[in-house]
Amino acid sequence: MSEDSYKFLIAGVGGQGTVLASDILAEVGIRLGYDTKKSDILGLAVRGGSVVSHIQWAPKVHSPVLDEYDVDYLIGFEWLETLRRLSYIKPDGFILANDCRIDPMTVTSGEANYPEKDRMMADFKKAAQHVQTIAGTRTALDLGNVLCFNIVVLGGLSTILGNEPDIWRAVIKERVPAKVADLNLTAYEKGRELIN
Amino acid sequence: MKALLSGNEAIARGAYEAGIEVATGYPGTPSSEILQNVSTYKTIYSEWSVNEKVAMDAAAGAAYSGRRALVTTKQVGMNVLSDSLFYTAYTGLEAGLVVLTADDPGMFSSQNEQDNRHYAKLGKFPMLEPADSQECKDFIVRGIEISEQFDTPVVVRTTMRTSHSKSVVELGGDPAQAGDVGPFTRNMQKYNCMCLWSKKRHPILEQRLLDLAEFAETYPDNFISWGDRDLGIIASGVVYEYARQVFPKASFLKLGMVYPLPQKKIKEFADGVKKLLVIEELDPFIEEQVRAMGIDAIGKALFPPCDELLPQTLQRIARENGLLPPVEKTLPALDTPDLPGRSPVLCAGCPHRSTFYLLNKMKLPVAGDIGCYNLGTLPPFNAQHTMGSMGASIGVLHGMGKSGLPEPAVCTIGDGTFFHAGIPPLLNMVHNHGKGTVIIMDNRTTAMTGHQDHPGNNYTLMGKPTKEVDIETLVRALGVEKVMSVDAFDVKAMGQALKECTAYDGTAVLIAKGPCIFVSRNPQPAYNVDTDKCVACGTCAKAGCPATIKIDEVNPKTKMKKAGIDPVLCIGCDICRQICPTGAIRKPE
Numbered sequence: 001m002s003e004d005s006y007k008f009l010i011a012g013v014g015g016q017g018t019v020l021a022s023d024i025l026a027e028v029g030i031r032l033g034y035d036t037k038k039s040d041i042l043g044l045a046v047r048g049g050s051v052v053s054h055i056q057w058a059p060k061v062h063s064p065v066l067d068e069y070d071v072d073y074l075i076g077f078e079w080l081e082t083l084r085r086l087s088y089i090k091p092d093g094f095i096l097a098n099d100c101r102i103d104p105m106t107v108t109s110g111e112a113n114y115p116e117k118d119r120m121m122a123d124f125k126k127a128a129q130h131v132q133t134i135a136g137t138r139t140a141l142d143l144g145n146v147l148c149f150n151i152v153v154l155g156g157l158s159t160i161l162g163n164e165p166d167i168w169r170a171v172i173k174e175r176v177p178a179k180v181a182d183l184n185l186t187a188y189e190k191g192r193e194l195i196n
Numbered sequence: 197m198k199a200l201l202s203g204n205e206a207i208a209r210g211a212y213e214a215g216i217e218v219a220t221g222y223p224g225t226p227s228s229e230i231l232q233n234v235s236t237y238k239t240i241y242s243e244w245s246v247n248e249k250v251a252m253d254a255a256a257g258a259a260y261s262g263r264r265a266l267v268t269t270k271q272v273g274m275n276v277l278s279d280s281l282f283y284t285a286y287t288g289l290e291a292g293l294v295v296l297t298a299d300d301p302g303m304f305s306s307q308n309e310q311d312n313r314h315y316a317k318l319g320k321f322p323m324l325e326p327a328d329s330q331e332c333k334d335f336i337v338r339g340i341e342i343s344e345q346f347d348t349p350v351v352v353r354t355t356m357r358t359s360h361s362k363s364v365v366e367l368g369g370d371p372a373q374a375g376d377v378g379p380f381t382r383n384m385q386k387y388n389c390m391c392l393w394s395k396k397r398h399p400i401l402e403q404r405l406l407d408l409a410e411f412a413e414t415y416p417d418n419f420i421s422w423g424d425r426d427l428g429i430i431a432s433g434v435v436y437e438y439a440r441q442v443f444p445k446a447s448f449l450k451l452g453m454v455y456p457l458p459q460k461k462i463k464e465f466a467d468g469v470k471k472l473l474v475i476e477e478l479d480p481f482i483e484e485q486v487r488a489m490g491i492d493a494i495g496k497a498l499f500p501p502c503d504e505l506l507p508q509t510l511q512r513i514a515r516e517n518g519l520l521p522p523v524e525k526t527l528p529a530l531d532t533p534d535l536p537g538r539s540p541v542l543c544a545g546c547p548h549r550s551t552f553y554l555l556n557k558m559k560l561p562v563a564g565d566i567g568c569y570n571l572g573t574l575p576p577f578n579a580q581h582t583m584g585s586m587g588a589s590i591g592v593l594h595g596m597g598k599s600g601l602p603e604p605a606v607c608t609i610g611d612g613t614f615f616h617a618g619i620p621p622l623l624n625m626v627h628n629h630g631k632g633t634v635i636i637m638d639n640r641t642t643a644m645t646g647h648q649d650h651p652g653n654n655y656t657l658m659g660k661p662t663k664e665v666d667i668e669t670l671v672r673a674l675g676v677e678k679v680m681s682v683d684a685f686d687v688k689a690m691g692q693a694l695k696e697c698t699a700y701d702g703t704a705v706l707i708a709k710g711p712c713i714f715v716s717r718n719p720q721p722a723y724n725v726d727t728d729k730c731v732a733c734g735t736c737a738k739a740g741c742p743a744t745i746k747i748d749e750v751n752p753k754t755k756m757k758k759a760g761i762d763p764v765l766c767i768g769c770d771i772c773r774q775i776c777p778t779g780a781i782r783k784p785e
């Protein structure tokens with residue numbers, strides 16, 4: 001039974017669209033026939049703070065919150081935030097890290113340093129067997145709207161998971177605002193192509 | 197039909213299925229999404245009341261009139277509404293009344309970690325606690341049933357995790373059509389808590405609690421599931437789900453009603469297991485009652501009273517105490533041990549920025565309040581020196597003003613918070629010769645909790661146009677003589693007004709007017725920096741804007757990094773341009 005369960009953690013910065021992404025991921029789980037639970041942090045933390053969403057697909061889910069060392073897929077929307085949640089990933093887990101750096105105020109003000117990319121990458125590889133970066137932000141900027149990077153990343157994830165893309169397309173179309181549906185569907189396809 | 201709903205969405209659905217017709221509340225994380233979702237059901241009248249107490253009184257009035265009613269609040273809002281909730285326990289009601297409190301273990305967005313289960317005991321009413329979204333929906337329906345059967349208000353308590361987690365819900369049917377009500381029941385002995393009548397109501401209340409305890413024995417949401425008899429666990433709420441995950445083989449007594457408790461059922465369960473744990477987040481509310489029954493249960497001796505009690509904490513404690521076999525799991529040592537923190541910040545374009553930039557420069561003592569502007573507490577501003585409860589800033593300022601401090605004091609309060617609890621303390625300053633400057637930060641919305649309407653807006657929760665209350669007129673009507681309204685995006689004018697107000701010998705009010713970017717939704721093209729003119733002095737960074745960044749180019753003399761502007765985040769509010777001493781920040785052509 002446990003083989004047929006998926007635990008996902010999305011780490012990012014408030015305002016990056018982690019809640020929309022976790023909504024989509026949870027809904028896909030339901031359409032695939034799993035019991036699904038997810039948990040987000042809302043409220044004050046949303047204003048540019050560090051945020052995280054927990055999502056599970058399984059035959060039966062009890063806790064909506066995931067444990068450390070127990071996550072199958074750590075989906076990082078930003079380098080530092082991916083690094084911050086490394087303790088959650090299973091040793092044989094998969095880290096999908098969006099190539100994006102957002103400086104926290106402590107770095108802008110010079111109080112703290114943003115870790116170097118090579119060292120972060122080395123740490124990702126120490127923590128998990130599979131590590132893949134994805135140029136979600138770059139791709140979204142090329143598409144003309146940086147906000148849709150989260151859908152690019154989900155596109156990449158869906159290739160990794162090997163799910164039926166039509167389910168994802170349908171859920172994305174329902175969940176994003178109608179006037180940006182086409183943009184997001186394109187973002188999804190671009191994301192799929194970025195991983196192979 | 198099935199749907200994936202958050203606890204809060206499910207509660208709204210439950211209100212619909214329960215035939216609730218009037219829903220009131222005041223925003224507050226983690227409860228805010230409930231009324232927002234209720235307002236999508238057209239059979240329910242819903243409103244954001246001006247504060248929790250008013251919401252409670254209005255719901256009582258509806259329930260006295262024969263309309264089923266719901267009140268929603270975050271945990272600290274219970275303190276505000278409790279004075280009114282308590283009288284409804286004495287009076288009972290003509291139709292069902294449910295109060296929903298969303299507690300915040302872990303304090304994700306609250307000033308304290310109070311455990312509102314205590315209110316049930318103090319106010320003498322039943323309390324239900326759902327564990328997932330299905331129960332969130334069902335317990336509202338059950339709450340109304342119990343309320344009507346026992347003539348009592350019923351409180352449903354969620355926590356942040358139950359309110360904000362999503363899980364699958366089997367939806368119920370549509371409610372019966374609402375009928376006519378009235379005329380109003382004139383039963384003063386019941387509904388007027390005059391002491392001579394209220395004294396007669398108290399024994400009724402006590403008997404009702406005994407009846408409810410008997411009812412709890414067979415109430416289906418209190419159930420035992422027998423597993424391994426070596427370990428029995430009593431739990432409620434989301435903690436039950438955590439415990440099920442961590443101790444899959446144990447026996448469980450799951451309590452859907454956390455007050456009053458089913459003593460016989462607890463005894464039966466305790467007798468059936470070798471070791472009994474009571475696993476509770478926050479206070480030993482159930483444990484103390486179980487132990488008072490003479491049952492040897494273990495709870496807070498193992499599980500901490502602070503913070504969320506997440507599965508991984510349960511697991512660690514269980515392993516350390518031999519309840520689960522030990523497992524070694526450690527993360528490999530990382531190259532990057534000290535990560536820079538990432539606190540929330542005022543958004544790029546936020547109208548609160550100029551006030552805190554100036555307060556930091558003027559080094560005045562500031563009594564703070566709660567809202568997005570509480571972020572003025574954090575670096576680089578460090579400019580709210582106290583903060584306790586909504587509306588407290590004005591009363592605290594008054595006390596500071598009466599204390600003979602060597603410097604003029606100010607307080608910062610948002611427009612939403614001013615309407616909620618700021619009017620009486622300002623009136624108090626006027627009446628009692630207060631001295632100090634009240635800065636009302638009028639961003640035209642209740643921003644922090646998700647941009648709900650308040651009396652300063654010209655629309656209601658249900659989208660009806662309404663009268664917009666003008667804060668300046670209101671403040672003058674309260675008797676304040678020194679009142680200035682200033683554009684919050686004009687840093688110079690704000691600075692002058694602050695000087696003038698703080699020099700005033702009496703109660704001064706400065707209304708800093710500027711819409712929240714989520715209200716104005718009017719982003720302007722991003723600004724940029726003329727790097728030749730930038731001397732890397734760091735002044736712009738003192739405005740704490742996430743769009744103001746450092747670039748790699750340095751001032752060759754000081755070796756300091758020059759400023760840049762993130763074109764994705766900047767919305768052209770102009771504040772950084774106004775404060776740049778060298779004129780390096782430019783509005784785009």
Ligand SMILES: Cc1ncc(C[n+]2csc(CCOP(=O)(O)OP(=O)(O)O)c2C)c(N)n1
Pocket residue numbers: 222223224225248270272273276306307566567568569585586609610611612613614639641642643644645
């Ligand atoms: C008694 C109580 N009710 C609700 C809350 C939740 N809450 C915190 S601040 C706030 C209002 C913020 O609105 P406003 O004062 O207009 O400031 P803004 O966030 O718009 O800057 C609310 C509802 C609380 N902390 N205490």
